[in-house]
Amino acid sequence: MMSSPVKSQLDGVTMPLDHPPTATDNLQRLLNNRPPVTRCPWLGELRQRGLALASEQTIPTARDEEWRFTDLSALLNTQFEAVQEPLVSPNPSELTTDYLANTIRLVFVDGHYASHLSDVSGLPNQLIVTSFSQLTPDQYPLLQNYLGKQTGNEEVFTALNMACLVDGALIWLPPNAIVPCPIHLLFISSAFASPLAAYPRCLLVAQSGSQVTLVEEYKSLGAGVQFTNGVTEIWMDDQSMVTHVRVQRQNNQAIHIGKTAVSQGQNTTYQSVSVGLGGVLGRHNVEVVQVGEQSQTLLYGLNVSGEQQVIDTHTSITFTRPHGTSQQLQKAIAGDRSHTIFNGKLVVPKAAQLTDASQLNRTLLVSPKARVDTKPQLEIVADNVKCTHGATVSQLDGEEIFYLQSRGLPIPYARQLLVDAFTTEIISHIPLPQLGASLNQAIRQRVNHPM
Amino acid sequence: MSSSVQTLVNRPYKYGFVTDIESDTIPKGLNEDVVRLISAKKNEPQFMVDFRLRAYRQWLTMDSPTWPTVTYPPINYQDIVYYSAPKPKEKLKSLDQVDPTLLETFEKLGIPLTEQKRLTNVAVDAIFDSVSVATTFKEKLAEQGIIFCSISEALHHHPQLIEQYLGRVVPIADNYFAALNSAVFSDGSFVYIPKNTHCPMELSTYFRINNGESGQFERTLIVAESGSFVSYLEGCTAPMYDSNQLHAAVVELVALDNAEIKYATVQNWYAGDANGKGGIYNFVTKRGLCQGANSKISWTQVETGSAITWKYPSCVLVGDHSVGEFYSVALTNHYQQADTGTKMIHVGKNTRSTIISKGISVGHSNNSYRGLVKIGPKADGARNYSQCDSMLIGDNAGANTFPYIQVQNQTGKVEHEASTSKIGEDQLFYFQQRGISLEDAASMMISGFCRDVFNKLPMEFAVEADRLLSLKLEGSVG
Numbered sequence: 019m020m021s022s023p024v025k026s027q028l029d030g031v032t033m034p035l036d037h038p039p040t041a042t043d044n045l046q047r048l049l050n051n052r053p054p055v056t057r058c059p060w061l062g063e064l065r066q067r068g069l070a071l072a073s074e075q076t077i078p079t080a081r082d083e084e085w086r087f088t089d090l091s092a093l094l095n096t097q098f099e100a101v102q103e104p105l106v107s108p109n110p111s112e113l114t115t116d117y118l119a120n121t122i123r124l125v126f127v128d129g130h131y132a133s134h135l136s137d138v139s140g141l142p143n144q145l146i147v148t149s150f151s152q153l154t155p156d157q158y159p160l161l162q163n164y165l166g167k168q169t170g171n172e173e174v175f176t177a178l179n180m181a182c183l184v185d186g187a188l189i190w191l192p193p194n195a196i197v198p199c200p201i202h203l204l205f206i207s208s209a210f211a212s213p214l215a216a217y218p219r220c221l222l223v224a225q226s227g228s229q230v231t232l233v234e235e236y237k238s239l240g241a242g243v244q245f246t247n248g249v250t251e252i253w254m255d256d257q258s259m260v261t262h263v264r265v266q267r268q269n270n271q272a273i274h275i276g277k278t279a280v281s282q283g284q285n286t287t288y289q290s291v292s293v294g295l296g297g298v299l300g301r302h303n304v305e306v307v308q309v310g311e312q313s314q315t316l317l318y319g320l321n322v323s324g325e326q327q328v329i330d331t332h333t334s335i336t337f338t339r340p341h342g343t344s345q346q347l348q349k350a351i352a353g354d355r356s357h358t359i360f361n362g363k364l365v366v367p368k369a370a371q372l373t374d375a376s377q378l379n380r381t382l383l384v385s386p387k388a389r390v391d392t393k394p395q396l397e398i399v400a401d402n403v404k405c406t407h408g409a410t411v412s413q414l415d416g417e418e419i420f421y422l423q424s425r426g427l428p429i430p431y432a433r434q435l436l437v438d439a440f441t442t443e444i445i446s447h448i449p450l451p452q453l454g455a456s457l458n459q460a461i462r463q464r465v466n467h468p469m
Numbered sequence: 470m471s472s473s474v475q476t477l478v479n480r481p482y483k484y485g486f487v488t489d490i491e492s493d494t495i496p497k498g499l500n501e502d503v504v505r506l507i508s509a510k511k512n513e514p515q516f517m518v519d520f521r522l523r524a525y526r527q528w529l530t531m532d533s534p535t536w537p538t539v540t541y542p543p544i545n546y547q548d549i550v551y552y553s554a555p556k557p558k559e560k561l562k563s564l565d566q567v568d569p570t571l572l573e574t575f576e577k578l579g580i581p582l583t584e585q586k587r588l589t590n591v592a593v594d595a596i597f598d599s600v601s602v603a604t605t606f607k608e609k610l611a612e613q614g615i616i617f618c619s620i621s622e623a624l625h626h627h628p629q630l631i632e633q634y635l636g637r638v639v640p641i642a643d644n645y646f647a648a649l650n651s652a653v654f655s656d657g658s659f660v661y662i663p664k665n666t667h668c669p670m671e672l673s674t675y676f677r678i679n680n681g682e683s684g685q686f687e688r689t690l691i692v693a694e695s696g697s698f699v700s701y702l703e704g705c706t707a708p709m710y711d712s713n714q715l716h717a718a719v720v721e722l723v724a725l726d727n728a729e730i731k732y733a734t735v736q737n738w739y740a741g742d743a744n745g746k747g748g749i750y751n752f753v754t755k756r757g758l759c760q761g762a763n764s765k766i767s768w769t770q771v772e773t774g775s776a777i778t779w780k781y782p783s784c785v786l787v788g789d790h791s792v793g794e795f796y797s798v799a800l801t802n803h804y805q806q807a808d809t810g811t812k813m814i815h816v817g818k819n820t821r822s823t824i825i826s827k828g829i830s831v832g833h834s835n836n837s838y839r840g841l842v843k844i845g846p847k848a849d850g851a852r853n854y855s856q857c858d859s860m861l862i863g864d865n866a867g868a869n870t871f872p873y874i875q876v877q878n879q880t881g882k883v884e885h886e887a888s889t890s891k892i893g894e895d896q897l898f899y900f901q902q903r904g905i906s907l908e909d910a911a912s913m914m915i916s917g918f919c920r921d922v923f924n925k926l927p928m929e930f931a932v933e934a935d936r937l938l939s940l941k942l943e944g945s946v947g
Binding site for chain 2: 391
């Protein structure tokens with residue numbers, strides 16, 4: 019699959035490319051440009067594994083089922099430089115408005131830990147909330163069984179992230195720890211002069227009986243082109259509970275490809291609220307595997323796209339043991355010439371009897387040129403299960419608008435009210451009112467501009 | 470309950486006999502000469518030879534699809550007989566001269582072709598291996614200008630119609646099996662309904678594969694001129710062989726302004742034995758073009774046979790206000806695999822489509838619904854409603870749903886719902902409490918599950934389909 023000049027590039031001998039960049043070349047270019055790992059040399063082995071996995075692949079095209087509707091040409095047409103060292107040291111005052119009150123906060127700039135922006139004061143004992151680079155050598159072995167151990171590492175962007183890993187956030191909850199306040203992870207990508215690539219990473223290990231609320235947020239500093247390729251791994255031991263809020267609001271030039279991989283033990287509850295607003299291309303893969311019995315997965319998602327954005331969510335919930343339940347509500351609003359994509363997979367093998375899974379996908383098209391591709395998908399082998407899914411696509415209901423008009427509301431308000439109602443069903447699941455309010459505002463701005 | 474559910478009793482396939490008849494069979498294998506030979510045997514006009522060769526050359530450049538969730542060993546296309554026809558004793562002048570063995574065969578299949586025993590009000594075209602052996606009620610239909618004959622006959626008598634419409638809805642390069650069919654199709658039915666004509670009877674084609682080494686590649690073309698109506702039904706059976714036979718058909722429907730075509734299939738090809746040995750590979754391309762305004766195409770299918778079913782009867786809704794419908798029951802048992810569904814492509818304004826799909830998987834079978842609803846940028850006011858329900862009987866059966874929804878027009882409205890469940894134990898218990906045996910109760914519930922689809926079949930066939938289903942399921946529950 020690889021042409022020979024590319025191979026020799028790998029060996030360190032650079033040969034000129036006499037043909038236009040292809041998918042392989044571009045992935046290779048990203049790999050050739052991977053940032054050196056300076057602060058966490060112990061990541062070397064993992065990076066090698068990632069490099070080996072990624073080198074075998076190409077950037078997916080429309081011929082790959084998982085990427086059929088997602089146009090990656092933006093990624094192919096730009097030459098990204100990796101961030102060797104944190105380039106910008108953002109002025110804290112620029113960011114303070116984004117800080118959530120009463121949280122433990124870790125800030126990463128272009129994948130590198132920014133200690134001067136982070137606030138981990140008041141951490142209870144035994145609880146580890148830090149960056150990989152802050153770990154002491156006796157702590158490395160802790161990670162060995164978890165970091166990069168979720169399934170799906172062979173997926174091209176997961177492998178790329180692994181190959182280019184320089185730092186990451188670590189949250190380690192000892193048994194029965196209940197974290198008193200939410201943990202806020204802020205991943206900032208800077209986008210100024212030249213297009214940069216960043217590879218943020220997060221590892222959350224919730225040991226049995228522990229509980230935490232994690233807020234993972236991706237933002238941009240600057241309005242230029244950038245590529246963010248993040249991976250979050252969540253390990254949940256028996257009886258643990260994780261509430262995971264993920265907000266992607268990078269600038270509208272950004273390419274964001276993120277993955278959340280969750281492994282749920284017995285009797286666990288994973289609740290996720292994922293909001294995608296930013297990026298010329300914003301892709302989020304969610305892969306939940308229930309490895310223990312009687313687990314519960316709750317996924318709420320909302321994507322709001324405008325301009326020429328492509329916002330894409332792929333989720334998959336795999337049940338492997340009996341008595342699992344899942345509930346999923348995935349919504350999208352597409353305006354302007356934007357393109358919204360959803361693929362939701364439920365996999366119920368034979369062992370997962372008595373599964374109860376429901377999935378609903380609703381899309382609102384608010385502009386004549388907007389486009390949606392959605393595919394809810396059931397793969398079921400167990401017979402004693404209850405699985406349902408539904409999908410709807412429509413515009414705002416004329417009769418509903420008329421009803422509100424008849425009550426004296428002008429059309430823009432009526433539309434606003436209906437859009438608010440549509441999004442509230444998701445946003446209301448975010449346990450931080452401050453964040454909810456700020457997201458509501460951002461969505462209103464996006465949907466409100468003339469359509 | 471769960472243990473008794475697994476008690477699968479194998480009901481013999483009653484159509485599995487082989488007719489011993491002398492046939493005109495060409496050697497195995499496929500190349501340009503074979504394509505020419507088939508064409509020559511049928512004495513076809515030049516445009517057909519060109520059409521076939523174009524398709525054959527196209528086919529050579531294509532690969533068989535890998536995306537369906539079915540598995541089968543690679544097919545050796547050189548090991549198939551592409552033309553096999555019962556040897557005619559002499560030139561046929563009327564039905565009375567059809568080989569009595571053949572008449573007997575079809576009688577045994579429940580399709581009497583002789584004058585006195587014909588099904589009232591159903592005209593039948595009977596196809597045996599590669600050729601059409603008889604068409605009933607042809608003259609009566611011709612009085613109204615309706616053409617109902619085998620496609621080879623149509624090629625001689627109405628070549629202009631064939632040339633105009635063949636390959637229009639399913640182009641030769643459409644997919645691997647459509648290209649293969651276009652190159653080697655041997656026979657099939659042709660229906661032409663003139664303007665403002667309501668076809669007075671059900672038209673029906675009965676397909677029979679007899680030769681164990683031959684594939685069947687038939688082609689059906691139905692053209693409904695503006696303001697006309699036709700209801701068409703096809704049925705199919707095959708003998709039991711240990712080997713797998715390939716059936717790759719193409720069906721094309723064209724409905725002009727205000728025309729309506731109802732197309733129903735009761736597919737009961739041999740499905741292989743309880744261990745998954747033998748059976749037909751049913752790789753079929755069916756597509757209807759609602760070309761005219763207010764036209765309507767409705768597909769109804771009851772899929773119970775075949776080792777593998779790969780089939781997506783589709784509607785391309787080009788005419789404004791045109792309507793597409795798809796009603797399907799797919800039952801798989803033992804090791805059968807079905808990957809079936811529909812495509813509704815909305816192009817014109819205010820087009821509407823409805824999809825009702827019911828899948829029942831039993832034993833080790835695998836049943837997938839794969840559907841596409843596409844609303845194009847110009848399809849203002851398009852509307853779709855889809856419902857796919859799956860029922861699983863036994864914990865080794867699989868049910869998958871892959872509905873693709875693609876909307877590029879904000880005024881479009883699409884609703885899709887799907888569910889997967891098993892027969893409710895509470896409901897079964899209720900039946901039993903009322904003195905109804907477990908088996909009867911399950912059978913009633915299954916027939917209730919399929920009711921929405923059976924209601925769309927012509928009366929006689931709805932009864933037949935219901936019976937077929939209960940036969941297939943006998944012993945699966947209880």
